[in-house]
Amino acid sequence: MPTLSRYFVRSALIYLGIGFTLGGFILAAKGGGADARFWLWLPTHIVFLLNGWLIQLSMGVAYWILPRIHLSDRGRQGWAWGGFVAFQLGLLLTLGTILSLWVPEVQSLFAPGLLLQTLGVFFFAIHALPRIRPALVRAASAP
Amino acid sequence: MPTLTRWTIRAAMIYLLVGLAAGALYWANAQWSLSPILSSLNPTYIHILVVGWLTQLIFGVIYWMFPIIRKDNMRGDPRLAWAVFGLLNAGLLLRIGCEPWRSVTPNDLNGMGLVLSALLQVVAGYLLILVCWPRVRARAGTGGA
Numbered sequence: 001m002p003t004l005s006r007y008f009v010r011s012a013l014i015y016l017g018i019g020f021t022l023g024g025f026i027l028a029a030k031g032g033g034a035d036a037r038f039w040l041w042l043p044t045h046i047v048f049l050l051n052g053w054l055i056q057l058s059m060g061v062a063y064w065i066l067p068r069i070h071l072s073d074r075g076r077q078g079w080a081w082g083g084f085v086a087f088q089l090g091l092l093l094t095l096g097t098i099l100s101l102w103v104p105e106v107q108s109l110f111a112p113g114l115l116l117q118t119l120g121v122f123f124f125a126i127h128a129l130p131r132i133r134p135a136l137v138r139a140a141s142a143p
Numbered sequence: 144m145p146t147l148t149r150w151t152i153r154a155a156m157i158y159l160l161v162g163l164a165a166g167a168l169y170w171a172n173a174q175w176s177l178s179p180i181l182s183s184l185n186p187t188y189i190h191i192l193v194v195g196w197l198t199q200l201i202f203g204v205i206y207w208m209f210p211i212i213r214k215d216n217m218r219g220d221p222r223l224a225w226a227v228f229g230l231l232n233a234g235l236l237l238r239i240g241c242e243p244w245r246s247v248t249p250n251d252l253n254g255m256g257l258v259l260s261a262l263l264q265v266v267a268g269y270l271l272i273l274v275c276w277p278r279v280r281a282r283a284g285t286g287g288a
Binding site: 002003009010014016017020023025027030050054057 | 197210238242251253257262269280282
């Protein structure tokens with residue numbers, strides 16, 4: 001598994017953990033076992049599980065297993081790394097919105113965070129598009 | 144395919160069917176006002192799909208296909224992986240029972256059920272990370288016994 005895939009998948013696992021934790025507080029609040037203010041975390045919970053977990057995992061695995069351009073060359077790697085960095089920055093801004101429970105102003109980080117995540121997916125798509133093609137398998141006996 | 148993966152994929156397929164049916168009933172009720180009880184299926188059906196279907200399916204496939212740790216310890220401690228399966232499904236089933244019930248008749252029992260469901264699913268999530276983390280590696284480990 002290449003380095004970038006490992007970064008994507010590890011980050012996805014971390015956001016799965018955070019997303020589940022926020023969801024746990026929200027569900028406990030629904031059951032009357034926690035402060036009702038935890039409902040403020042609902043949008044962050046959704047973004048962490050859809051974007052932080054599912055989309056990041058998809059990008060990590062796609063970078064790993066999509067057909068390569070030539071031998072070990074995955075092509076346009078700068079775009080893939082750029083996508084990773086933009087996506088991480090976006091998720092960090094979203095992470096900051098957890099503090100909105102105590103500092104309501106940080107909720108304004110939510111939309112910029114989503115925009116950066118969208119930009120990250122856009123960069124990754126520029127990397128991945130040429131790799132969405134039939135795999136070229138060279139027969140061992142070919143001259 | 145390891146036994147655990149077969150169980151997770153089978154369970155995931157069942158959740159997919161149940162989640163789609165519950166979602167269809169919820170939206171049919173929103174359109175045609177069939178029965179008030181059906182309006183309580185949201186957000187339960189979303190969690191059936193995202194936790195029961197997607198997350199569980201991904202866990203099963205990661206457990207099966209990601210690079211092994213070592214030849215003599217391919218997938219880590221299987222008890223932890225089975226604990227993920229047990230806790231995740233116990234927590235989700237508890238939610239499926241208690242969440243619609245609470246939206247119709249809130250009481251202490253379904254409230255405690257939701258709190259317990261939250262706890263079970265969060266612990267399952269942490270264990271899932273613990274099981275999968277060592278499998279995120281450059282290549283399959285080759286160390287022998």
